Amino acid sequence: MFNLETAVAEWRQELLAAGIKAPEPLEELESHLREEIEGQLASGLEAEAAFKLAVRQTGPATALETEFTKAGETLAEKLKQLFHRFTGVPNYQLATAMNMTAQNHEPGWASYLKTLTLILPALFLWVGACVLVVPKLKELCAASNLALPWPVVTALIVSECFKEYFILGSLVTLAVLGLLEWRSRWWPRYRRLVFGIVAYGLNFVVLILLAVVCVVAVAAGAHLLPHH
Numbered sequence: 001m002f003n004l005e006t007a008v009a010e011w012r013q014e015l016l017a018a019g020i021k022a023p024e025p026l027e028e029l030e031s032h033l034r035e036e037i038e039g040q041l042a043s044g045l046e047a048e049a050a051f052k053l054a055v056r057q058t059g060p061a062t063a064l065e066t067e068f069t070k071a072g073e074t075l076a077e078k079l080k081q082l083f084h085r086f087t088g089v090p091n092y093q094l095a096t097a098m099n100m101t102a103q104n105h106e107p108g109w110a111s112y113l114k115t116l117t118l119i120l121p122a123l124f125l126w127v128g129a130c131v132l133v134v135p136k137l138k139e140l141c142a143a144s145n146l147a148l149p150w151p152v153v154t155a156l157i158v159s160e161c162f163k164e165y166f167i168l169g170s171l172v173t174l175a176v177l178g179l180l181e182w183r184s185r186w187w188p189r190y191r192r193l194v195f196g197i198v199a200y201g202l203n204f205v206v207l208i209l210l211a212v213v214c215v216v217a218v219a220a221g222a223h224l225l226p227h228h
Contacts, residue, residue, distance in 0.1 A: 002048040008033065011055060031189075033058050106182060118199035119215045127216040129210060130159055137217050144223035149216060154211050 012030055018028060033054050040050030134156065141148055148156075162169065180187040 002051075004047045004051060005039070007048075007051050008037075029058065043094050088099070108188070111195050115195040115199050122203045125150065125210065126155075126206045129213060130156065133213060133217075137213060137220070140217060140220035140224070144220040146216070146220050146223060149212055151209060151212055152216070155205075 010028065011033065012026065015029060021031070035052050036054035036057055037047075040053050041047065043082060045053065135154075138148065140146075180191075
């Protein structure tokens with residue numbers, strides 16, 4: 001009797017035997033195969049027929065191994081792969097190998113850990129600026145009759161709201177993420193991409209705000225200098 005999980009495990013062993021041994025390509029390929037199988041099952045095919053059709057559409061193990069070999073393992077290629085992993089961009093080598101968009105799939109803990117690693121420095125810098133720099137900047141602006149620019153004012157308002165509703169916001173965020181992990185089928189595929197956009201967007205905004213704070217501080221200080 002046909003067993004789908006056994007068939008998938010044997011297909012994965014064929015990939016290993018063909019030379020595709022890196023964990024991420026294996027996970028990407030298996031994730032794509034399973035989604036193809038689910039699509040075929042939803043169309044009414046039996047499990048065995050759905051599996052065979054999904055394997056045929058994905059491509060034989062030898063062909064996939066050839067495509068990965070062509071891609072090469074140069075230093076530049078490894079750096080590109082590292083960049084793609086941290087930004088949430090789907091694996092472009094896999095997309096070429098299968099002639100379709102690769103599925104973005106990785107363990108949830110890895111996505112959450114990388115996101116925290118990327119956003120914590122930005123949050124630390126902005127909180128430090130709000131506590132140590134912005135109060136002095138307000139004094140400088142008041143003494144020089146300069147107003148704080150609206151991006152900084154808006155960021156300060158958001159920071160105050162975040163501080164006031166931190167516990168409630170954290171609980172709501174955890175509840176939403178838990179619900180997505182539990183009920184959403186598309187979330188594991190796009191989780192890394194969403195977190196990558198959020199993390200890099202936050203870092204970009206914080207860098208811009210810090211640059212604005214520095215410019216305003218210099219302008220306010222210049223107004224306070226004695227004019228000859």
